[in-house]
Amino acid sequence: MNDRQRRIPFPEVDGKRVSPGLAYQPRLAAALDRYQEEVVLLTKLDPVTTELVRLKCARHHDCHT
């Protein structure tokens, strides 16, 4: 397994890949999406600083998406 390979297999419905969140935990995935949307929509921090924080978090979590 290389460092960009998925650890959780892609679920398939009728032979087609679907979002793991929708397939495995739809309520939780929707709640996480809404939470992250609310955070991104906050306006008290300027957009550049917000993006720097987001990138810092992505690096901390070794997230490449």
Next chain:
Amino acid sequence: MATATPVPSPTAVAPDLAAHLERFAPGVAAAIEEFHASAWEAVDPELLALCRLRLATLLGDPAEFARQPAGAVLLGQERIANLARWPDSPLYTETERACLAFTEQFVGDVANLTDEDAAAALACLGPAAFFGFVNALLAFDGHQRLRLAMGAIFGPEEES
């Protein structure tokens, strides 16, 4: 870290953090409560309760250790008191040990979680529960760090 019986809380999110969020980010306040409520329903709540308490210990948060959030189950005193000894204690199952190991690495150095760490928990839980478990850890870790940061910045006098 205290090992007294946790005090039940009417909400998934800690009241002091909820108050700060209502003040500064009311949209986030509602969303984070739903995120946590759905996390408790996604995976075995006893497993999540163990990992959440371990997380509170590692982050040095006795208040969260002593709180039983809505959705969590009440753990036995013996399992709470021996949680730091999970690698060798017979009080914890193979699944719980795999998930506690994952939790410790997640809290301490998430970027260096190994394929072996993930594979052990994935083998015990299966893909759907593992997906839920990792997202629940994300919820608990973010909540506890945010609560500690808010408390350090604003102090207890503004908590309600």
